[in-house]
Amino acid sequence: MYLTWLDNNSWLIEISGQRILVDPWLVGELSFGLDWLFKASLKQERLISEQIDLILLSQGLPDHAHLPTLKQLDHTIPVVASPNATKVVQDxxxxxxxxLGHGxxxxxxxxxxxxxLPGSPIGPTLIENSYLLKELATDFTLYYEPHGYHSPQLKQFAPVDVLxxxxxxxxLPLVGAIIRGTNSALEVAKWLQPQFILPTAAKADATYEGLMVNFLKAVGTAEDLRTSFQKxxxxxxxxxxxPGDRLELNLQNRVLTR
Structure with missing residues (x-):
């Protein structure tokens, strides 16, 4: 299994010989329609020239179903998407x-x-998708959820190899965590006993503007999480x-323990 983080929520997952592009934001700006509140731009655009076998979209929001990127990608590439994201790519x-609906x-x-599986709540009524990918030849599994909302339904699929x-x-002040990582990552790791965990929803090669940026605060570090895991x-x-590093994950076979 190979994983390439493309910044923010965007990933290239190579599993079972398939190249899967997840929640891609590769070109152009990211906006939710209120640029004075929030706008982001990539320092380096990442046009992918290699073959993509599948696009996987967890949400229909612009930071997951990014219109400028999706417009440039080949429209014949198969897409698996949440109901909300399905509308975006069909249009x-x-x-x-x-x-795919939950379950x-x-x-x-x-x-x-x-x-x-159930993922992030968007507003009072909509719950977007998380995904559990299983390589059928080996039974290796990977779980992806970009906002840190993990359904207890996951427990029935433990152990999961990669998170x-x-x-x-x-x-945000008065709002609290809009991305949940510290306690949420520890909780889901206890459930699933993964071999590896990789952070998403982080920023590296992007610049951010707007009023909201002044109030966003990151809490916790990777080292804090390692300490929590040890404890x-x-x-x-x-x-x-x-961003851009292609990591090879050497997974230990745990088929007999599932």
């Missing part, structure tokens, strides 16, 4: 879109099972990739 004219699964090329989820909190007798390795 753009993507030709092979699979919508539904999709088998891709007879090699990879993708299971949608991609926030590992620090991102907070709780977790052997999970906390990795800290840099």
């Amino acid at each position: 753009l004219g993507y030709t092979c879109v699979t919508c 539904e699964t999709f088998t891709f090329n007879n090699q990879l099972e993708i299971r949608a 991609i989820t926030p590992t620090v909190d991102l907070t 709780n007798n977790l052997t999970t390795q906390v990795l800290e990739p840099k």
Whole structure:
């Protein structure tokens, strides 16, 4: 298994011989329509020339279903998406879109099972997707949730080999954590006993503007999480990739323990 962090929530996952592009923001600016409140731009655009076998979208918000990026990608690439993100890619004219609701699964090329589970709440009524990916030949599993909201349903799939989820909190005054990492990452690691955990929803090669940026505060560090894992007798390795680095994860086979 190879993982490449492309900054923020964007990942390239290579699993079971498939190249999966997750929540890509690769070109252009990121805006939610109120630039005075928040706007972001990449220091380095990351056009991917290699073949992409699948696009996986967890949410329909612009930082997950990023319109400028999706407009540039080949519209014949298959897409698996939450119901909210499905509307985005269908409106753009993507030709092979699979919508997954919570609890539904999709088998891709007879090699990879993708299971949608409850993820991040968006507003009072909408809950977006998290995903559990399973390599059918080896039973290796990877779990992705970009905001740190983990459904207790996950416990039935333990152990899970790799987690991609926030590992620090991102907070706003009076609101609290809008990205949940510190306690949330420890809790889900206790449930799933992963071999590796990698942070997402972090920023590296991007610049941020707007009123909100002045009040956002990151709480916690990777070292804090390692200490928490040690105190709780977790052997999970906390990795800290840099944008563009392609990491090879050498996983130990735990099929017999599942």
